[in-house]
Amino acid sequence: MANVELKAVRKTYGTAPVIHGVTVDIRDGEFVTLVGPSGCGKSTLLRMIAGLEDISGGEIQIGGRTVNSVPPKERDIAMVFQNYALYPHMTVAENMGFSLKLKKAPREQREAGVGRAAEILSLTKLLDRYPRELSGGQRQRVAMGRAIVRNPQVFLFDEPLSNLDAKLRVQMRTEIKELHQRLKTTTVYVTHDQVEAMTMADKIVVMHDGIVEQVGAPLELYNHPANMFVAGFIGSPAMNFLKGRCERGRFLLEDGSALALPASLEHLSSDAVYGVRPEHLVRSDDGLPLTVAVVEPTGAETQVIARHGSQSIVCIFRDSVLPQPGETIRVRPDVSRVHVFSERDGRRLS
Amino acid sequence: MSAAMSSGRPSGRFPAILLSFVFAVIVLGPVAWALATSFKTEVEAVAVPPTLWPSTATLENYLKVFRDQSFLRDFWNSVAYSVGAVALALLVGIPAGYAAARFSFKGKRALMLTILATSMVPGVALLVPTFYLLDSIGLLNSGIVVTIILSARIIPQTVWFIANFVEAVPVEIEDSAFMDGANRFQIIWNLILPLIRPGIAAVATIGIVTTWNDYITVAVFAPDVAKRTLQVALVNQVFDAVGISWSYMMAFVVIASMPVILMFGLVQKWFISGLTAGAVKG
Ligand SMILES: Nc1ncnc2c1ncn2[C@@H]1O[C@H](COP(=O)(O)OP(=O)(O)O)[C@@H](O)[C@H]1O
Ligand SMILES: [Mg+2]
DSSP: OOOEEEEEEEEEETTEEEEEEEEEEEOTTOEEEEEOSTTSSHHHHHHHHHTSSOOOEEEEEETTEEOTTOOGGGSOEEEEOTTOOOOTTSOHHHHHHHHHHHTTOOHHHHHHHHHHHHHHTTOGGGTTOOGGGSOHHHHHHHHHHHHHHTOOSEEEEESTTTTSOHHHHHHHHHHHHHHHHHHOOEEEEEESOHHHHHHHOSEEEEEETTEEEEEEOHHHHHHSOSBHHHHHHSSSSOOEEEEEEEETTEEEETTSOEEEOOGGGTTOOEEEEEEEOGGGEEEEEEEEEEEEEEEEEOSSOEEEEEEETTEEEEEEEOSSOOOOTTOEEEEEEOGGGOEEEETTTOBBOO | OHHHHHHSOHHHHHHHHHHHHHHHHHHHHHHHHHHHHHTSOHHHHTOSSOOSSOSSOOSHHHHHHHHOHHHHHHHHHHHHHHHHHHHHHHHHHHHHHHHHHHOOOTTHHHHHHHHHHHTTSOHHHHHHHHHHHHHHTTOTTOHHHHHHHHHHHHHHHHHHHHHHHHHTSOHHHHHHHHHTTOOHHHHIIIIIHHHTHHHHHHHHHHHHHHHHTOOHHHHHHOOSGGGOOHHHHHHHHHHHSSSOOHHHHHHHHHHHHHHHHHHHHHHHHHHHHHHTOOTTOO
16 A cells, blocks of 8 residues: 655646646545546546656655656556446456456466455456446446456546446445445545545545645535635535625625625625535525525425526525525525635635 | 338338349359359350250369369469468558557658558559569569568558557557556557457458459569469460360359358458447447
8 A cells, every 4th residue: 555646747738738736645545536627637647647648747656656657557556447448358357357367477366366356346246247248337346346456556546437327326436435445545536526526535636727726625625615616616506606895894795785704804805705505594584685596395405596686596495494486585694604715816715 | 221221111122122132133143154154064154045054064174173283383372472461461550550549649640641542553553663673673473572562452451440440449448458567569469459350350351352363463473373373373274275164264263262252251240340340349
């Protein structure tokens, strides 16, 4: 097992910069998710750790060793790909044993390694099947099995669950998490799904346009997003952003309505963006008036999409009294959970 | 296509069936004629009016072909040239096609188009210059040279085919193998070759057919009787003999075509899936 350190890592394709200096420290045994919108450079970064892409600048260390010019097979890393990338002409056992075969491991050792991995992943009965004879979830397990057999220092996953249906995805999420708790291998897991990132990670790295926006534990990102991007990306449904001005301890919306500010911002006086999560809006008779547009009950809670002037605001209520579309409701932010961001660069002010 | 055809009403399918039938008659007619004639006696073969079905079927023509001193030598030359040419084309075409599919380098497109363009130059146009070139350096009548020239004719298509087949293999499979510790050679050997086997069978078959049926290259560059192929021997009979024995010649034609037909039969399954690609979908 090993820690992974990225130091000011950069990647340029031709003249197009894709990764602009990423610094992340992944501790031994940690489960880290790289999350961000599609195209932000997650796969590229992961492939650089794997050794499948050259590193244009900066340094990558695995277990204290700089690996910039170390080929993939000497990095002692295993990777699971989104489309599984199984060898179609090999059985499950041959797929999982391929790395050992390349290492010229004796037959008994290969069989033992494959058998152990198959057992961990409940693949024992499928060892003689070909990938085309497996379901999506089984293929994904074989891909993981292939990684486990190698007993690597680091596991890399690139959106491994994206091709699965919703139910299987949740199930496999748990399986991967359990696997990590059992093997305790350092894991870097790429996803564009913030729920996946939140539920699985010890530590989340939020990426956007080739830079790291914030690194932190899931709840840290949820409670203290460093900027508007992270605030909007983490949490579902997304945080509400309201434009306005901080003045004399209050936040004034464009139409003049006022919202409470955290005490720490009492003396701030500038244009700003007020951020509040849907679940942190509570109904209150002296609150901001909203016109209900859509009501979406899910059972445990109800999502209400409402308008204040031209501004759309999403609220989540847990009480069972449903508002009606067209009705006016009044809500008040829980001031202890309010975030205020700079109007200029989106940085957190509170 | 079969779905489209079978889904139509019977009356709607009729023109398609008729067209296929006409087409089959045009293509297979001469083949059937040759086959029938090869079993006729020499006299019946030239009888007027011609008979379709041999009245007294005889194997005499075939026996004569096999008894011919030069037949085995011609046959061996044919096999050696075409198998050699295809082997050489694959030896060059697999690495080249792989590189074209997997590496990006400056001028790749231009290079690939140039390769394709060379296959469009009519072979006849190169005949005279090549002949003088070979003659001046004393390389006429060389089996190896003929093999190389035949190979050069099929290399462009081989490279292009292989490149397309390799492109159809998801690159993540290779990435995966890299992570598993394979080097480039092991990837090609253990993954790419087995996965594009249908494609290789298809290009090899096309190559065998092209080179086996070649007449002009061998006739011009290896005029020596000892170096000729079945095709050359066949044509020579037309000129050599005092009178042509059509029944003998048709037996010869049937035998000369047999290896190619057999090859098609053997690789048919791969050939079809190779041409329709998609051979590697996991
Ligand atoms: N081989 C490549 N050549 C040029 N640009 C690439 C290449 N691979 C990826 N990119 C670009 O790099 C950016 C990041 O891609 P990627 O790492 O795949 O994003 P993600 O995995 O976060 O969706 C994208 O804008 C993509 O177009
Ligand atoms: Mg990606």
